[in-house]
Amino acid sequence: MASFTGKVFILGDDIDTDIIIPTEYLALKTIEDMRPYGFYPLRPELPSLIKPGDIIVAGNNFGCGSSREQAPEVIKALGVSCVIAKSFARIFYRNSINNGLLLIENSDIQDKIKEGDELTVNPGQDLVLNGESYKIGSLPENLMDILKEGGLVNAMKKRNGVI
Amino acid sequence: MGMTIAEKIIARAAKASEAHAGNIYVVELDHLMSNDGTTHLTIDMYNKLKNKQIYDKSKLVWIVDHNVPCDSPKTAASQKKMRDFAKENGITFHEGDGICHELMIEKYINPKELIFGADSHTCSYGELGAFGTGVGCTDYLYAMVTGKSWVLCPETLRFNFTGALQNGATARDLILTIIGRIGANGANYKAMEFAGPGMKNLTMSDRICICNLCVEAGAKTALMEVDDIAKAYLKEHGREAADGFVSDEDAVFEKVYDIDLSEIVPVVAKPHFVDNVSPVSEVEDVKINEAFLGSCNNGRIEDLRLGASIIKGKKVAEGVRFLVSPASRDVYDRAMAEGIIETFMDAGAIVVNPNCSVCWGSCQGVIGEGEVLISTGTRNFKGRAGDKNSFVYLGSAATVTASAIAGKIARADKV
Amino acid sequence: MGATLIEKIIRRNVHDDNVKAGDIVFVKPDRVMIHDIFIPFVADKFHEMGFKKVWDQDKVVIIYDHMVPASQVDDTRHFRRGDEFAKEQGIVHIHRADGICHQLMPELRYATPGDVVFGTDSHTVTYGGVSAFSTGIGYTEMAGILGTGELWIKVPETIRVNVNGRLPDGVTSKDVILTIIGDLTAAGATYKSMEFAGDTFDAMSVSERLTMANMTIEAGAKCGLFYADEKTAEFSGVPCDEEHGCFKDTNDGDYVKVMNYKAEDFVPVAACPSQVDKIRPISELKDIKIDQVFIGSCTNGRLEDLRAAAEILKGRHVAPYVKLIVTPASRSIYNAAVRDGIMKIFNDAGAIIMNPGCGLCCGRAGGILTDGETVVATNNRNFLGRMGTNKVNIYLASPVTAAHSAVAGYVRSV
Numbered sequence: 001m002a003s004f005t006g007k008v009f010i011l012g013d014d015i016d017t018d019i020i021i022p023t024e025y026l027a028l029k030t031i032e033d034m035r036p037y038g039f040y041p042l043r044p045e046l047p048s049l050i051k052p053g054d055i056i057v058a059g060n061n062f063g064c065g066s067s068r069e070q071a072p073e074v075i076k077a078l079g080v081s082c083v084i085a086k087s088f089a090r091i092f093y094r095n096s097i098n099n100g101l102l103l104i105e106n107s108d109i110q111d112k113i114k115e116g117d118e119l120t121v122n123p124g125q126d127l128v129l130n131g132e133s134y135k136i137g138s139l140p141e142n143l144m145d146i147l148k149e150g151g152l153v154n155a156m157k158k159r160n161g162v163i
Numbered sequence: 164m165g166m167t168i169a170e171k172i173i174a175r176a177a178k179a180s181e182a183h184a185g186n187i188y189v190v191e192l193d194h195l196m197s198n199d200g201t202t203h204l205t206i207d208m209y210n211k212l213k214n215k216q217i218y219d220k221s222k223l224v225w226i227v228d229h230n231v232p233c234d235s236p237k238t239a240a241s242q243k244k245m246r247d248f249a250k251e252n253g254i255t256f257h258e259g260d261g262i263c264h265e266l267m268i269e270k271y272i273n274p275k276e277l278i279f280g281a282d283s284h285t286c287s288y289g290e291l292g293a294f295g296t297g298v299g300c301t302d303y304l305y306a307m308v309t310g311k312s313w314v315l316c317p318e319t320l321r322f323n324f325t326g327a328l329q330n331g332a333t334a335r336d337l338i339l340t341i342i343g344r345i346g347a348n349g350a351n352y353k354a355m356e357f358a359g360p361g362m363k364n365l366t367m368s369d370r371i372c373i374c375n376l377c378v379e380a381g382a383k384t385a386l387m388e389v390d391d392i393a394k395a396y397l398k399e400h401g402r403e404a405a406d407g408f409v410s411d412e413d414a415v416f417e418k419v420y421d422i423d424l425s426e427i428v429p430v431v432a433k434p435h436f437v438d439n440v441s442p443v444s445e446v447e448d449v450k451i452n453e454a455f456l457g458s459c460n461n462g463r464i465e466d467l468r469l470g471a472s473i474i475k476g477k478k479v480a481e482g483v484r485f486l487v488s489p490a491s492r493d494v495y496d497r498a499m500a501e502g503i504i505e506t507f508m509d510a511g512a513i514v515v516n517p518n519c520s521v522c523w524g525s526c527q528g529v530i531g532e533g534e535v536l537i538s539t540g541t542r543n544f545k546g547r548a549g550d551k552n553s554f555v556y557l558g559s560a561a562t563v564t565a566s567a568i569a570g571k572i573a574r575a576d577k578v
Numbered sequence: 579m580g581a582t583l584i585e586k587i588i589r590r591n592v593h594d595d596n597v598k599a600g601d602i603v604f605v606k607p608d609r610v611m612i613h614d615i616f617i618p619f620v621a622d623k624f625h626e627m628g629f630k631k632v633w634d635q636d637k638v639v640i641i642y643d644h645m646v647p648a649s650q651v652d653d654t655r656h657f658r659r660g661d662e663f664a665k666e667q668g669i670v671h672i673h674r675a676d677g678i679c680h681q682l683m684p685e686l687r688y689a690t691p692g693d694v695v696f697g698t699d700s701h702t703v704t705y706g707g708v709s710a711f712s713t714g715i716g717y718t719e720m721a722g723i724l725g726t727g728e729l730w731i732k733v734p735e736t737i738r739v740n741v742n743g744r745l746p747d748g749v750t751s752k753d754v755i756l757t758i759i760g761d762l763t764a765a766g767a768t769y770k771s772m773e774f775a776g777d778t779f780d781a782m783s784v785s786e787r788l789t790m791a792n793m794t795i796e797a798g799a800k801c802g803l804f805y806a807d808e809k810t811a812e813f814s815g816v817p818c819d820e821e822h823g824c825f826k827d828t829n830d831g832d833y834v835k836v837m838n839y840k841a842e843d844f845v846p847v848a849a850c851p852s853q854v855d856k857i858r859p860i861s862e863l864k865d866i867k868i869d870q871v872f873i874g875s876c877t878n879g880r881l882e883d884l885r886a887a888a889e890i891l892k893g894r895h896v897a898p899y900v901k902l903i904v905t906p907a908s909r910s911i912y913n914a915a916v917r918d919g920i921m922k923i924f925n926d927a928g929a930i931i932m933n934p935g936c937g938l939c940c941g942r943a944g945g946i947l948t949d950g951e952t953v954v955a956t957n958n959r960n961f962l963g964r965m966g967t968n969k970v971n972i973y974l975a976s977p978v979t980a981a982h983s984a985v986a987g988y989v990r991s992v
Contacts, residue, residue: 014764014853017700018961023941024235026615027645027652041963061765064798065961067700069619069716089798090769091700095716142602142730152718153627156725160628232903232930232938232945234649236967239948243869250899259901259930452654482661484675486647496925499916508913513647513675513933521647526943528647531654550651 001102001123001147006055006081009046010115011039013059015085017092020063020071031073038074052079055119059085059110063092072096082121086110097143098152108134165411167319168386169354172294172408176277176314184318184415192222192306193276193293198263199227200523201281203241205300205307206248218310223254224271226263231518234526261491261517264288264459267295268371269400269491274389274407277314279306283378284459284541289357289385290370291393292407296384317354317383318417319410320345324361326425331576333469334369335461335539335559337427338376341420343440351381353417356410358388361424367396368465375460376541379437429574431537432557435545443562443574451556452534453484454567455548457515458522461539461560462490464497470564471503473575479511480570486528487512488520512567524548530555537566580830582736583803584771587711590823591694599735599832604728607637608710609688611697613679614642614653615940616717617660620698623721624663632667633727639671639688640664641679646935649943677908677934680704680876683712684788685908690814691806692823696723701876701958703795707788708814709806709824711771714795734771734800737762738833741778743841748991750886751786752878752956752976754778754839755793756847760857761837768798770834775827778841779804784813785882792877793958796854846991848954849974852962860979860991868952871896871984872965873977874905874932875939875957881911881920883956883977888915888923890981895928897987902929903945905937927984941965954983 018041025037039046056075062085063071072095075083082102096103102123109129113119120128124138139147149155157163166174166181174182176190197205202225209215217223225245230238242258249256257266263280264287272278274292278285281303288295296314298306306312328337342349355377357370365373370393374385387393389407397404410416429443456462456470467489479485487507489495495517498504507514513528521528522540530536530549535556538548543555558566561575568578581589582599589597591605612620617640624632632638640660645653657674664672673682680701683689689705695712696702698720705712715729723729739758759766772794779787787804794802804810805827811818818824846860873879873887884906896902904924906912912934915921924931930945937944939957947953947966953973955965960972973989982990 016959016961018941018959018964022963023615023644027650027656027942029652029655041961041968061768061798064764064796065700065959067698067702067714067716068615069718087765087768089765090800091714091716094719098716098718140602152722153623156627156629156722160725162628232901232932232943233947233966234943235946236948239946239951239966243948243951246899256899258899259928482657482674484647484657492925492928495931496922499921499925504916504921505913508909508916511675514912515647515933516930526649529649529651529653531648531651531658534654549648549654 003120003122004053004081005118005120006053008055008057008113008115008117008119009050011056011058014061014064015058017063017065017068017071021068021074026068026070031070031077034070034074035077038078047078050078050080053081054079056080056083057110057113058083060087062088064089067091069095072099072101076101097146100147100151104136106134106136165413167410167414167416168356168408169294169317169319169384172275172277173314173316175275182316184316187313187315189311190277190314191311192279194224194271194278195222195303195306196224196226196263196267196278196280196285197303198229198282199242199245200229201300202245205281205304206244208300208304217252217307220253223307224267225249225254225256226266227258228262229519229523230526231259231516259516262459262462262519264375265490269493273402274405279303279312284375286378286382286384287371287375287459289374290367290387292387292389294384294386297378317352319354319356320350321416321419322355322357323359323419323421324357324424325359326361326423327364328424328427331429331561331574332427333559333561334365334372336430337424338373339430339432339440339557340427342376342380342438345380347379347436347438348381350377352383355382355385362390364424366465367392368463372460379541429559429562431562431572432543434543434554434556437543437557443558443572446572449535449572451483451537451566451571453528453530453536454563455486455521455528455536455538455540456560456563457488457490457520458540459490460541462488462494464494466539466560467498467503469560471506473561473564474510474568475506477510477568479567483567483570484528485512485567486515486521488515489517491517521548537563537572539563580828582771582831582833583773583805583825584711584734584736584801585831586825587692588733590692597733599733601733602730603733604730605694606728607696607723608693609637609639609695610720610723611639611641611679611683611702612720613699614645614656614660616698617663618656619717620720621659621663623718624724627721627725629725632724635668638669638724640669641673641682642675643678644936644940644942646675678876678879678936680792681907684708685910687815690816690823691810696729700795701792703799703801704788704792704876706791706801706803707784708810709804711801713800734769735834736771736773736831737767737835737837738773738775739837740776741839741841742776743778745778745841745844748978749844749846750976750978751782751789753847754844755790756849756857756974757844759793759797760855762797764796764853764855765798767794770799772799772802774804775829780807783882784809785880789877796958846976846979848979848989849960851971852960854960854974860989863989866952866989868900868954868983868987868989870901870903870945870947870951870953871980872903872938872945872953872955872957873980874907874937876907877958878956878977879905879907881914884915884920887977887981888920890978891927891985892923894985896984900984900987902984903932903938904929905932905944906934908934938965954980954989956980
């Protein structure tokens with residue numbers, strides 16, 4: 001996975017799936033329809049501010065709550081390149097991998113970073129903020145495989161010989 | 164010169180010895196009913212007044228029934244405004260107790276009264292010999308502040324009933340048939356008065372159903388004589404069995420219709436107009452997605468009993484959603500006591516709380532694109548129950564229940 | 579070789595007695611559940627992946643509950659899509675208006691002891707109350723399971739929670755699980771299994787255990803498990819032996835953490851706005867005026883919950899200008915509550931009684947609130963904006979606290 005740089009948006013602890021996309025909007029037909037309501041209860045302005053390639057940095061337990069897969073899909077649809085958090089909730093973690101959204105666990109940069117900062121991500125190696133490097137881990141192999149295929153749908157398509 | 168019931172009520176409210184159709188009178192109102200459909204708008208206007216005052220708060224009854232319980236922050240905010248205002252000003256307030264018209268009839272209306280309600284189906288109170296009519300917020304606000312308003316005294320269309328309903332026909336089929344006959348504007352600005360020897364064969368629930376739907380023919384109000392059946396209802400509901408008015412023998416009616424109740428057959432109003440009426444037999448086989456038994460028109464214990472008698476031991480058709488909403492807390496209570504709620508639940512129906520529900524089409528049982536609803540509600544306008552490309556048929560409690568079982572529009576004697 | 583309960587259940591599923599926490603294994607689900615919100619997405623992904631037939635129709639359960647009755651025009655599309663998929667795949671276990679998925683799954687014995695169950699909903703953990711390993715997944719993974727009949731999982735480590743003794747009067751299993759979540763924090767059990775043991779749980783009904791298992795996801799847990807006993811076996815209609823998935827507590831597993839409580843120490847608590855782990859004793863919440871009370875959900879919408887609330891409401895009325903919304907968790911619970919006179923008590927007390935379903939808990943209808951309003955609710959989440967605007971205050975509490983609060987018009991547990 002290639003390195004990339006993006007502008008950072010800062011969120012706190014326990015960013016739940018109802019914040020990421022409220023239930024009210026889950027019956028909208030497409031993810032594109034839901035996109036404008038990303039983070040609506042907490043920061044309704046975010047969908048208009050986030051540009052493709054931007055990065056979300058958050059605290060503990062990002063994505064806690066519901067199993068709604070629209071949560072990572074909406075984040076992806078907003079153009080977010082990756083979410084960096086101290087920790088992720090379990091279902092959200094699986095859903096993100098399955099949809100090809102990169103998640104990075106890191107607890108070192110939260111105190112150093114502020115909204116609007118530029119951050120460089122070298123997947124599997126480190127984060128670079130203001131010239132300083134912060135080590136990050138890499139994913140278990142079976143998850144990397146799914147990510148490499150571009151998500152679970154593609155992995156299954158390959159299995160079933162439709163691509 | 165003789166007077167109709169409508170004219171007598173207007174004369175009383177105007178403190179005049181006589182009143183006649185075509186004249187405008189300044190009248191004093193007996194009750195002012197408002198619900199969560201528009202009360203927040205009335206409050207907004209009230210708050211802009213220089214001299215804020217309520218003429219007589221004891222005349223006001225405010226009822227939250229359209230979006231119960233709330234489906235969005237927006238409706239929650241308008242209901243909060245209404246609740247806070249009612250609390251602050253000591254206004255009689257109901258929330259979750261049932262549909263406004265049902266509650267007004269169960270608890271508040273007396274013969275000879277004149278009532279404004281900020282809801283078109285306020286014409287429902289005629290079975291108690293009361294003149295109810297729907298008004299907009301501005302009229303409502305004026306009456307709330309001054310206790311008075313002006314009324315153009317209506318002409319009366321008189322319907323003389325003979326005989327009794329039979330062949331599975333209900334009061335609902337009767338009034339739909341009448342609206343089909345005179346048209347959706349056939350009674351514009353007018354009062355519809357129902358009388359004749361056939362009246363004794365109609366229950367209070369039948370009569371409420373008939374009066375309630377008159378606005379669908381454009382009527383300003385609907386009226387009936389207060390007979391022993393009506394008096395028994397008043398007594399049973401803790402009120403004085405007062406006399407009502409009777410039209411004088413020489414009263415002037417714009418038109419008189421004679422209707423033999425025994426000739427009425429089960430009918431439906433087809434999309435998208437209430438006067439688009441056909442016998443059920445002509446629309447059998449129209450597949451349905453949803454059925455609704457409820458509303459101020461057909462959500463009383465008698466309607467639920469009728470539905471339950473048809474569905475007992477049977478099941479709702481697979482894939483059909485059958486919503487049942489008792490019209491009030493009392494109706495729900497009786498339906499529970501009689502085992503009716505369980506009968507519906509066992510059949511697979513969705514029994515919801517007393518409220519306007521899908522009749523109002525805003526938050527409960529909304530239908531989607533291309534879907535068909537058969538309903539005991541009041542209206543079948545395009546988009547009334549959900550998507551703009553959906554279809555609503557209006558039928559009786561019997562027809563609706565039978566259709567829920569069959570999965571298509573059906574007569575009760577065919578399931 | 580010792581084992582935690584989750585290890586025992588997974589070993590049974592994969593027929594390998596050496597499986598332990600940290601291993602990645604492929605399990606074959608005994609049942610999967612898909613609800614109305616996600617059924618169109620599952621169906622679409624299933625076809626997009628190139629699958630034709632679900633691996634085993636009998637193991638698939640479709641339940642409509644979040645959107646019943648429909649509150650928005652597009653909602654019924656989900657029903658039509660679900661019906662279409664069920665028909666195409668020959669799926670017969672479909673419930674269109676019978677109640678909340680997590681109530682129906684154990685109630686109708688779709689999830690029984692020792693089973694491995696996945697559902698497209700985070701509260702799928704509920705079936706741990708009947709000793710099933712059940713957990714929530716996304717719709718893409720569900721589509722994958724429908725095609726392959728298997729899913730990879732990492733066998734979780736276990737946090738053991740021991741509670742012994744008798745709970746004080748007025749303290750419910752909801753207060754117990756809220757207290758534990760408060761101690762663990764909302765992320766405290768992330769990726770882990772929680773295992774409950776002790777005589778306090780032995781004394782609990784299946785209903786009370788389901789309440790607790792249901793909320794373990796709020797501490798981030800992958801599952802929350804109770805050992806099956808005679809009560810569980812009877813509830814689930816299975817013999818109470820290991821062959822049928824009812825494992826005995828050998829207390830010899832490798833636990834990453836052990837929490838010990840005395841039942842007598844628990845008090846009525848609430849999760850305060852807007853975090854599930856912001857737990858305070860009700861006695862400290864003195865002057866919190868409320869606008870609404872909600873009794874229902876897959877956490878606390880069962881018959882025992884309704885009965886507990888009705889006992890308090892009997893002969894009393896909800897405080898003026900306060901709304902009490904009651905939403906039974908299933909059709910059979912609704913009917914039982916009518917038969918037992920519980921609904922009569924609610925109706926006489928001025929409650930708004932809804933059809934069985936998710937109701938307000940999922941925040942789409944059923945009693946949405948607005949800025950500045952406060953609600954006491956028996957469900958499982960009080961996230962910002964969950965029940966209306968982001969200025970709604972949600973206190974999560976037991977049905978007992980909910981009923982007392984409804985009468986008082988303030989947050990109260992007595």
